[in-house]
Amino acid sequence: MAGRVALVTGGSRGIGRAIAEKLGADGHRVAVNYRSRRDAADEAVAAIVAGGGEAVAVEGDVGDAAAVAAMFGAVEEAFGPVEILVNNAGITADDLLLRMKPEDWDAVIRTNLSSAFLTTKAALRGMLKARWGRIISIASVAGIAGNPGQANYAAAKAGLIGFTKSVAKEVGSRGITVNAVAPGFIETDMTDALGGEVREAVLPSIAVGRFGTPVEIASAVGYLASDEASYVTGQVLVVDGGLSF
Amino acid sequence: MDRAEVEAKMTDLLVDELGIDRGKIAMSASFEEDLEVDSLGVVELLMALEDNFGVSIPDEEAEQIGTVGQAVDLVMQKLGG
Numbered sequence: 001m002a003g004r005v006a007l008v009t010g011g012s013r014g015i016g017r018a019i020a021e022k023l024g025a026d027g028h029r030v031a032v033n034y035r036s037r038r039d040a041a042d043e044a045v046a047a048i049v050a051g052g053g054e055a056v057a058v059e060g061d062v063g064d065a066a067a068v069a070a071m072f073g074a075v076e077e078a079f080g081p082v083e084i085l086v087n088n089a090g091i092t093a094d095d096l097l098l099r100m101k102p103e104d105w106d107a108v109i110r111t112n113l114s115s116a117f118l119t120t121k122a123a124l125r126g127m128l129k130a131r132w133g134r135i136i137s138i139a140s141v142a143g144i145a146g147n148p149g150q151a152n153y154a155a156a157k158a159g160l161i162g163f164t165k166s167v168a169k170e171v172g173s174r175g176i177t178v179n180a181v182a183p184g185f186i187e188t189d190m191t192d193a194l195g196g197e198v199r200e201a202v203l204p205s206i207a208v209g210r211f212g213t214p215v216e217i218a219s220a221v222g223y224l225a226s227d228e229a230s231y232v233t234g235q236v237l238v239v240d241g242g243l244s245f
Numbered sequence: 246m247d248r249a250e251v252e253a254k255m256t257d258l259l260v261d262e263l264g265i266d267r268g269k270i271a272m273s274a275s276f277e278e279d280l281e282v283d284s285l286g287v288v289e290l291l292m293a294l295e296d297n298f299g300v301s302i303p304d305e306e307a308e309q310i311g312t313v314g315q316a317v318d319l320v321m322q323k324l325g326g
Contacts, residue, residue: 128289129262170285 003027003054004134005079006225007072009062009119010089012040014188015138018214019086020044022222024053028084031058031075035089054079062089062115072122081126084225087116087137087160092190094149105152112156116163120178124171133176134225137164138217139236141184141244157182161236168234177233179224184240186212207242246324251317254297259313262293272314280313294320 011020011032021044024030030048032055034041041057048055056078060071075082090112093104116137127133142150143157161180168178185191185202191211203209220239223229238244246254252272259265265280276282282290291307294300294316300323310316 125292128285128292173283174285 003029004083004225005029005031005075005081006084006086007031007033007058007075007082007119007123008086008088009033009115010035011086012037012044012057014190015183015186015214015217016086016088017044017047018218019088019138019221020055021047021051022215022218023084023086023225024048024055025051026222026226027053028225029054029056029079031056031079031082033058033060033062033071033089035059035061061111062087062119063110065118068115068118068122072119076126081130082123083127083130083132084134085119085123085136086221086225087119087135089115090138090153090156092150092153092193094153096149097151100152108152109156109159112153113159113163116160120163120167124167124176127176128171128174131175133171133174134229135164135167135176135178136221136224137178137180138221139164139180139182141182141238141240144182144236144238145244164236165234172233175230177224177229179229179233180236181217181220181224182236182238182240183217184212184238184243186214186217188214202243205243206240207245210241212239212241248317248321251298251320251324255313255317255320258293258297259290263289270313272312272317274313275311276313276316277311290316298324300324 006023006028008016008020010016012034020030020032032041032044045055045057058071058074060067093108137160139160140157142154146154164178164180217239220237256270259270260267274280291302298320
């Protein structure tokens with residue numbers, strides 16, 4: 001398999017890290033983006049290198065245009081133009097809408113949605129020239145079904161889905177596919193923050209009967225990033241153990 | 246770079262970057278109608294012009310480009326200024 005240049009935003013921890021490791025194991029050269037956790041990004045890079053892959057850590061707040069431009073410069077210098085972009089970086093700032101602060105709305109929209117605008121725009125130029133590209137955004141079942149306490153997060157994730165479908169239509173004729181993966185409940189720091197009560201309440205709704213693992217999301221991303229998925233575009237692949245069908 | 250050189254380089258770009266049939270390219274050819282370049286193709290052309298001629302083309306000026314000759318005019322103007 002031909003190794004490509006991949007960039008995973010928010011790749012130092014959780015689902016992003018599993019995606020970075022999967023793409024590294026598949027033979028791609030992986031840029032692991034992080035904002036604050038340099039140590040975690042270095043660990044992810046070390047894990048990929050230990051597996052025989054190539055990786056580099058790149059700093060940058062993906063919600064900031066200048067930082068995104070600098071990050072793409074760093075990736076290009078290390079590996080060349082980005083061929084596989086995974087928009088994974090995300091934060092939560094949960095609260096009931098009536099109690100949600102404007103800054104918590106803005107921060108979630110900026111980091112989870114505006115980031116994809118900035119990174120995708122930056123990546124497309126090289127992909128158009130190469131007539132090949134893969135853009136995969138990590139959405140969420142919350143963006144499809146909604147979730148109380150997550151109006152900001154769900155709005156951002158639903159926005160990613162509309163963004164994905166629109167860009168897929170714009171660049172489909174150029175060998176570039178644009179898809180989203182919508183995870184359900186996955187074992188990460190983000191879901192660890194949920195109380196035991198919430199976990200017990202959702203488990204009966206999950207057909208598979210358990211939370212998913214980051215590796216199970218990474219597998220879906222690995223497929224969409226591959227040459228084999230060349231006829232799949234504008235899709236939202238729901239990976240939720242049967243929570244939402 | 247004189248006009249003949251810009252025209253030759255422009256023709257090469259259209260063939261290499263946009264995959265246009267060399268035989269169809271004329272200075273009077275309209276990108277949209279004669280060469281069947283879609284809106285994304287026009288954006289790709291602008292990127293190619295910027296990369297290959299080292300010029301910067303703002304959106305307002307890009308909208309004025311309808312034919313190959315007009316694209317050459319714009320590049321000549323940029324290179325001269």
